[in-house]
Amino acid sequence: MAVVLGARVIEVVRSLAMEGIPVGLVTPTGDPARWSRCVRNVMTWDWMMPSYRHDEALADRLVAFARQQAVPPVLMYCSDQSMVFVSQHRERLAEGFRFIVPDPELVAAMEDKAQFAALAAEHSLPVPPTVVLDRSLLEPPGELLDMGMPIIIKPTARDHTWVEAVGSSTKALRIESKEELLEFWPRLSGLSKPAVAQQSIPGPETAVVSYHVYVDDKGEVAGEFTGRKIRTIPAEYGHTSSLTITDDPEVARLGREVCRALDLRGVAKLDFKYAPDGRLHLFEINARLTLWAHPGARAGVNLPALVYADLVGTPRPQPCRVRACLDWAHPKDALAARAHGVSMREWLGWLSRPGTVKGVWRWNDPGPLLGMLAVRVKSRVSGSSAEVPD
Structure with a gap:
């Protein structure tokens, strides 16, 4: 069995089903994959919770499930939060699962855009010029202004604080002018983690x-x-x-x-x-x-x-x-x-x-779409929203 962690995982489920691999899910309540005939719902878990909530207790619950299986399941992860969870608890999870995960330092750098900027500079990766933004500064630093406009601002954590700052769940914000940057700058103080700014690469x-x-x-x-x-x-x-x-x-x-x-x-x-x-x-x-x-x-x-x-x-x-x-x-x-x-x-x-x-x-597997539509109808009634997957 493959146990899949994350949210909006139906496309991973479908790829495993192509080879007849049984799948267990650890996903949020409304994830469309939960209605697939190809899966077994192992556990309900909200991967959008803060990282500290994905703790040793969750690892213990998963290992307890794994030990009940005839052979150790394979663990797969499909979100940043579940990737970090597997990395941080790799030793405990290895007591019940088989999986492959990059080194802890590399996982941390890929999840955190500020750390990724340092990693890219260390290895001379072809990343656009990047500045990590200090939220405590009252105005943009000179190195950011010297980058030239337009620039792209990206959050390290795309959570509710980012949504509140930009007014949407967009992955990044394009800043066209110095005046626009000065207007937006105070909103950075409300972010849970630092954002980064990159030189904009033209093109669609x-x-x-x-x-x-x-x-x-x-x-x-x-x-x-x-x-x-x-x-x-x-x-x-x-x-x-x-x-x-x-x-x-x-x-x-x-x-x-x-x-x-x-x-x-x-x-x-x-x-x-x-x-x-x-x-x-x-x-x-x-x-x-x-x-x-x-x-x-x-x-x-x-x-x-x-x-x-x-x-x-x-x-x-x-x-x-x-x-x-x-x-x-x-x-x-x-x-x-x-x-x-x-x-x-x-x-x-x-x-x-x-x-x-x-x-x-x-x-031959209509459940995920029907479930997704039901969740969206319910979210409209309640006034919440549902995202398209990355």
Whole structure:
């Protein structure tokens, strides 16, 4: 069995189900995957709680479950919070589970953008010029003003304090002028953790590309593919609503170089952006499974299944040539398409093409979509909101 930790994990569940791997979930109450016929709900857990709440007591509960199984389950994590939890409690969890996780220092740096900026500088990674913002300063420092406008401000912790500061759940905020920066600056004092500012790389969201990889415990690349965003919600710095699998040798080459430089082990998603001059800039690294798992598996590289095979000691799924131009869409991409000027008729025509992967929905497993719709109806009635997955 694979026990999956995190939220909005249905695409990871689907990739494991492709290989007939039984799945247990540790997810929030309303996660769509809980309604899948492919899963067993092991435990309800809110991964959006502060990190200190994911403590030794949770690790003890999970190990107690693992010890009740015939063989040690494989542990997989699909959110920053669950990644940090597994890293911090790796010794205790190893008493009941099999898993692979990067070194603790590397996990901490990938979860915290301020630490990642220092890591990138130490290893000369191709990250845009970055300044860690001191919330105690009454005005922006000179090094930030010298960076030039526009700049992008990103939170280290994308929690309620960030939402309150920017007025939305956007992943980043674009600042166009010094005057706009001065107006926004006082709001930084309310953040739970420091934010970072980066030099803006011109170009649309479709210039954002990614490298997806599983590096085994020997440091060898066991599986990899590349991808590109099609649309996000909102249109800028939003959550991915549609994507396409690509075959980009330059992204793959640079992705391998970064992994080697960091001596990374396990799964990772590296986000880059093409600048107008053709250079690739590294934005961030997520050392965990993501929604890209299922479209990647459908394209020929099933990263979760590769990890599972290695950890249980069975032959890896036979690799095949990556099927480029395979698209994936979340149901909310209909809204994103409309915001991009795509008519409903055009969008439905694109969605109905053979091979396009429908996020959340499958005819033989309708529960996740129906559950998601029920949760959204309930959230509208109660006045809360639900996010599109990263």
